[in-house]
Amino acid sequence: MAARNTVSLLVGLLALLSTWGVAAKVEVSMEDRVEVFKGETTPITCMFTLPEGVSGVIIEWFYVTKRGEKQSLYYQDPSKKVVTKGTQFTDRMSVNGTVASGVIVMTISDVQVDDGVEFICSIRDLVEGTANGRTTLKVFAKPDLPTIEGVKTGFSINEHSLSKIGTCEVKNGFPKPNITWYRNKTPVRPAPGVLEVVPSSILGSNGLFTVKSELNMVVKKEDKDDLFYCEINFFVPAGWGMTETSAINITVYYPSTAVDVWVESPKGIIKEGDSIELHCRGNGNMPSSILTFHHNGEDYTPENNVMVFHNVTRLSNGVYECISTDTDTFKEIKGKTVVFVNYLDAAVVVPEDTVLLDLGGELTATCNALSSLQTETVWMKFGEEVSRGHSLILKNVTFDSAGTYLCLVTVEGMETNGTLNVKVQGPPQIMKSDHTEMEESSETTVNLSCNVRGFPTPSVIWITADGTILKAESEVEREGEVMSVVRIDVTSDITASCKASNALGTDSLTFNIKAIVHTTTVPATTTTTTGTEGTGVVIAVVIICILLLAILGSVLYFLYKKGKICGRSGKQSLTKEKSGKDNIVVEMKNDNTEEAVLLGVNGEKQTPRNQ
Ligand SMILES: *[C@@H]1O[C@H](CO)[C@@H](O)[C@H](O)[C@H]1NC(C)=O
Ligand SMILES: *[C@@H]1O[C@H](CO)[C@@H](O)[C@H](O)[C@H]1NC(C)=O
Ligand SMILES: *[C@@H]1O[C@H](CO)[C@@H](O)[C@H](O)[C@H]1NC(C)=O
Ligand SMILES: *[C@@H]1O[C@H](CO)[C@@H](O)[C@H](O)[C@H]1NC(C)=O
Numbered sequence: 317m318a319a320r321n322t323v324s325l326l327v328g329l330l331a332l333l334s335t336w337g338v339a340a341k342v343e344v345s346m347e348d349r350v351e352v353f354k355g356e357t358t359p360i361t362c363m364f365t366l367p368e369g370v371s372g373v374i375i376e377w378f379y380v381t382k383r384g385e386k387q388s389l390y391y392q393d394p395s396k397k398v399v400t401k402g403t404q405f406t407d408r409m410s411v412n413g414t415v416a417s418g419v420i421v422m423t424i425s426d427v428q429v430d431d432g433v434e435f436i437c438s439i440r441d442l443v444e445g446t447a448n449g450r451t452t453l454k455v456f457a458k459p460d461l462p463t464i465e466g467v468k469t470g471f472s473i474n475e476h477s478l479s480k481i482g483t484c485e486v487k488n489g490f491p492k493p494n495i496t497w498y499r500n501k502t503p504v505r506p507a508p509g510v511l512e513v514v515p516s517s518i519l520g521s522n523g524l525f526t527v528k529s530e531l532n533m534v535v536k537k538e539d540k541d542d543l544f545y546c547e548i549n550f551f552v553p554a555g556w557g558m559t560e561t562s563a564i565n566i567t568v569y570y571p572s573t574a575v576d577v578w579v580e581s582p583k584g585i586i587k588e589g590d591s592i593e594l595h596c597r598g599n600g601n602m603p604s605s606i607l608t609f610h611h612n613g614e615d616y617t618p619e620n621n622v623m624v625f626h627n628v629t630r631l632s633n634g635v636y637e638c639i640s641t642d643t644d645t646f647k648e649i650k651g652k653t654v655v656f657v658n659y660l661d662a663a664v665v666v667p668e669d670t671v672l673l674d675l676g677g678e679l680t681a682t683c684n685a686l687s688s689l690q691t692e693t694v695w696m697k698f699g700e701e702v703s704r705g706h707s708l709i710l711k712n713v714t715f716d717s718a719g720t721y722l723c724l725v726t727v728e729g730m731e732t733n734g735t736l737n738v739k740v741q742g743p744p745q746i747m748k749s750d751h752t753e754m755e756e757s758s759e760t761t762v763n764l765s766c767n768v769r770g771f772p773t774p775s776v777i778w779i780t781a782d783g784t785i786l787k788a789e790s791e792v793e794r795e796g797e798v799m800s801v802v803r804i805d806v807t808s809d810i811t812a813s814c815k816a817s818n819a820l821g822t823d824s825l826t827f828n829i830k831a832i833v834h835t836t837t838v839p840a841t842t843t844t845t846t847g848t849e850g851t852g853v854v855i856a857v858v859i860i861c862i863l864l865l866a867i868l869g870s871v872l873y874f875l876y877k878k879g880k881i882c883g884r885s886g887k888q889s890l891t892k893e894k895s896g897k898d899n900i901v902v903e904m905k906n907d908n909t910e911e912a913v914l915l916g917v918n919g920e921k922q923t924p925r926n927q
């Protein structure tokens with residue numbers, strides 16, 4: 317034991333002496349550290365100076381293991397170069413350089429994280445002693461892109477404890493990367509019980525770190541719009557690098573502090589019969605909160621915050637409340653709106669139904685409809701406006717005033733109506749006609765018409781001058797009005813009257829038709845009407861004519877006889893005396909009386925020449 321101690325002490329002394337001795341002679345210079353990314357190739361350079369004329373120098377490379385032992389990597393003397401077998405570097409290292417150049421470079425390819433050790437370059441001269449240089453290799457692995465995962469479920473602010481917001485993770489970094497949580501561009505400030513960051517890391521089998529960080533906090537309403545993300549810091553050769561995750565937001569559930577309720581439709585005024593749509597909205601978003609409508613002591617459950625009331629009436633008037641209840645805390649928040657339903661009742665007309673007026677009489681009628689609004693009233697007759705305003709005033713009424721009056725009451729798209737029947741009573745009035753005197757060719761047909769008004773509705777008859785009643789061809793009768801038409805075959809002059817009468821009086825209108833006979837030759841022909849009444853006259857005329865002829869014949873015979881007794885003178889005087897009478901006779905003959913008689917009797921058209 318003692319001997320061994322003594323030996324090691326001696327060795328130590330020798331080493332000390334040689335180092336001290338070499339200091340002036342052999343010098344080695346190396347960088348303290350060499351930084352490199354994993355997988356790259358890196359040179360480790362060892363520079364040295366030797367005194368003049370030195371030969372037989374030995375160059376050795378070592379590295380310091382994790383346990384702190386010095387492990388040989390390479391040996392070189394003037395006769396051989398040997399890479400130590402069985403080290404982690406054996407297959408990936410090469411050494412280049414000569415003693416003469418004073419530079420020896422060890423190159424390590426495909427650097428691994430484990431390669432981050434201390435390397436020793438040792439230059440030994442048997443005469444001048446040994447000099448060592450040391451370089452630490454720093455290996456870096458740039459981590460993968462970081463990820464962030466937010467908790468999808470929302471957070472209720474009614475929870476007053478820490479909730480996990482999300483987790484950031486970054487894989488395969490070396491050395492261990494740092495994760496910092498940010499909220500809206502500012503690093504979060506951990507505070508116990510309020511906001512806590514829980515880091516964790518795993519060293520993978522590949523020697524790289526996977527780092528995670530979990531953010532936990534008590535969620536408040538103000539956090540609802542916040543964006544959270546992580547920043548990753550990691551070392552790289554000669555500095556550090558940084559990456560960020562994407563940002564996440566969180567859903568924060570908070571109860572309402574106010575509830576808004578309003579009539580969504582109809583826009584404008586509400587009328588009876590409308591469907592009204594009430595909307596309700598709280599300013600919170602608690603899934604646990606429910607809305608209820610309340611009106612007149614009844615509760616209604618809306619669908620999607622919308623409540624529809626169909627067919628409203630004035631009874632639907634009043635306050636509509638919407639209540640938001642948080643089923644977690646049983647807190648209630650209310651909002652309300654007032655609904656007013658407008659109405660228009662049925663029109664009431666005074667007097668009712670039907671009114672009977674005397675000609676020249678007066679009427680004031682009114683039409684009213686109860687409404688919540690200012691109404692507008694129009695009176696119409698036969699589709700035309702006759703008066704505006706709720707009163708209808710008729711003065712000095714005529715038959716024209718009779719009829720059905722409609723009052724139309726309108727307001728804001730609502731309308732109602734009422735009617736009034738006006739009857740005007742009075743004696744018949746026949747409408748004057750310009751065609752009461754006419755000339756018509758015989759053998760034609762004429763329609764005579766008579767338009768009568770009066771109430772009670774008059775009755776109409778047609779009568780000729782001699783009292784014959786004619787049957788009307790057509791008669792159209794309406795209340796208070798009659799239109800009667802008679803058809804007449806014109807054969808001779810005729811006079812026909814239309815007589816109208818009712819309980820209050822009568823009226824008549826007479827038509828005179830002059831018949832025009834067209835004969836082909838003699839213009840001044842006096843025709844006698846045919847028919848029963850004409851026949852008697854004809855016979856009488858014939859008899860008279862025959863008598864006249866007989867008298868004439870006997871007179872002539874008497875004169876003739878007298879002339880034979882008295883001689884020529886008598887004959888002359890006779891001629892003189894009777895000249896006027898002769899003329900008369902001639903005239904009568906010329907007058908064609910006999911022919912006319914014959915014509916009349918035969919009823920044929922026979923000219924005198926034909927006779
Ligand atoms: C070794 O060094 C020589 C001269 O210094 C150089 O030409 C050669 O490329 C080097 N080889 C390697 C593998 O570095
Ligand atoms: C990581 O965080 C630690 C402690 O906050 C700090 O000392 C270190 O410098 C950080 N590293 C990087 C790469 O930012
Ligand atoms: C929150 O994130 C979701 C999904 O990424 C997105 O649809 C939503 O708009 C975001 N909300 C806010 C307030 O940024
Ligand atoms: C509206 O109310 C009236 C009278 O109460 C009724 O006749 C009608 O059927 C109702 N209409 C609807 C759509 O409910």
Ligand SMILES: *[C@@H]1O[C@H](CO)[C@@H](O)[C@H](O)[C@H]1NC(C)=O
Nearest residue numbers: 675676677711712713714715
């Ligand atoms: C009434 O009407 C009739 C016929 O239109 C007319 O003759 C009379 O003057 C009127 N009377 C008044 C008072 O207007």
Ligand SMILES: *[C@@H]1O[C@H](CO)[C@@H](O)[C@H](O)[C@H]1NC(C)=O
Nearest residue numbers: 662696722724731732733734
């Ligand atoms: C009057 O009212 C009735 C129902 O009340 C309706 O059927 C009729 O069309 C209305 N008449 C007019 C002209 O508006």
Ligand SMILES: *[C@@H]1O[C@H](CO)[C@@H](O)[C@H](O)[C@H]1NC(C)=O
Nearest residue numbers: 761762763764789790801803
């Ligand atoms: C008279 O009335 C009848 C039927 O009413 C009609 O067929 C005829 O054409 C009318 N005659 C004249 C001349 O108007």
